[in-house]
Amino acid sequence: MKRLSRVRWAGALIVLTLVMLGSASAQAQALSYAGLRADAPERYTVVRGDTLWDISGRFLRHPWQWPEIWQVNPQIRNPHLIYPGDIIYLEDCNGRPCLRMERGQGVVRLSPEVRRVPHREAIAPLPLEVVENFLRRHRVVDDAERLDNLAYVVGGDDQRLVSGAGDAIYVRGDLPSEGRLGIYRLGDRYQDLESGELLGIELISVGRALWLRRDGDISRLEITESNFEVRNGDLILPVEEREWAGQFLPRAPDSAISGHILAVPGGVRFIGRLQVVALDLGRRDGIQAGHVLRVEQQGELVTDPTTNELIQLPGEEAGLVMVFRTFEKVSYALVMQATRTLAVGDRVYHPDRSELLAGAP
Incomplete structure (x- = not known):
């Protein structure tokens, strides 16, 4: 195989492929490769602080197309993980552009020493500090009935009405005797904007606690950290532990989909x-x-000067979001691009408009 010249792919190959292949499917496939940026580098060395989205954006006009031209090297252990020092390069794969990787032997050279990069330092798909901080403070319960079965705070030590880090609290309900526990408070109720269906209930993190002992259905916990004062009635759940690096790639959904920014x-x-x-x-x-969705800003409501009717203007493309946490009926996404100010009620849909139209009734 030979290395790819970005000039070659920027023009002549796309036109030639369309002429030679002729079929609609071949044309669509060839056009998908036109997503390569005209200024894409032939080689890029990954540095600390990069994200997969950043690297995708260096090569592709649409970062979610990364899986379409990413060629996994089977001889590389954990080929989906990318580390600082690895080299991403363009190559010709049987007549079409693809991206491959040279493993930098898992090292970053810091003269005069060579230090091995551990697994935990693989680059993240998106800015994980934002995601991790958010997930420490928010989660969703899918149905109201589950709330009735959660353990809850019934009192503080020495008859305290509010408690903080270092204090003991008493909790009623079933709890695991090991692992970290989170203290949560009810937040927003997420409801469908049109039908009113309950989609989930947000829980806001109040703090974390350590299980000490149990007496009947009452457990004694020690608050190890607190974001707010802990009160009677606050809920207790096991803390979710997640590994994010390498968990997903930015990509479009498999089929047409459409929804809204809920909150x-x-x-x-x-x-x-x-x-x-x-x-x-x-x-x-x-x-x-990992699913990427395009955002359409709601059109303004205006009054027709002739009929005095209230009409809504067409929406405008406004940005991209990438889903990082899913629940049964709702999901959390991070805004990756915003060309306009986004707002609750804005529509989200498949980033390829042709996919959305194909799935329309």
């Missing part, structure tokens, strides 16, 4: 890049971590 946790009204949004799409809709 902005934290009460922010207007939304920009690297903010988290809740979507009215979940696992039941086929949404998975």
Whole structure:
């Protein structure tokens, strides 16, 4: 195989392929490769702080097309993980562009020493510090009935009405005797904007605790950290532990899909890049971590000067979001691009408009 010249792919190959192959499917396939940026580098060395989205954006006009031209090297252990020092390069794969990787032997050279990069330092698919901080403070319960079965705070030590880090609290209900426990408070109720269906209930993290002992159905816990004062009635759940690096790739959904920005946790009204949004799409809709969706800003409501009717103007493309946490009926996504200010109610849909139209009734 030979290395790819970006000039070659920027023009002549696409035209030639369309002429020679002729069929609609071949044309669509060839056009998909036109997503290569005209200024894509032939080689790029991954550096600390990169994300998969960043690297995709260096080579592709649409970062979610990464899986279409990413060629896994089977001889490389964990080929889906990319580390600082690895080299991503363009290559000709049987007449079409593809991306391959040279493993930098898992090292970063810091003269005069060579230090091995551990597994935990593989680059992340997106800015994980934003995601991890958010997930420490937010989660969703899919149905109201489950709330009735959760353990809850019934009192503080020495008859305290509120407690903080270092204090003991008493909790009623079933709890595991090992593992970290989270303390949560009820947040927003997520409801379908049109039908009113309950999609989930947000839980906001109040703090974390350590199980000490049990007496009947009452457990004694020690608060190890607190974001807010712990009160009677706060809920207790095991903390979710997740490994994010390498878990998913940015990609379009497998089929046409459409939904809305349901809410902005934290009460922010207007939304920009690297903010988290809740979507009215979940696992039941086929949404998975890594799915990229385009955002359409709602058109303005105006009054027709002739008929005095209230009409809504067409929406405008406004950005991209990437899903990072899914529940049954809702999901959390991170705003990766925002060309306009986004807001609750804006529509989200498959990033390829032709896919959306193909799935329309």
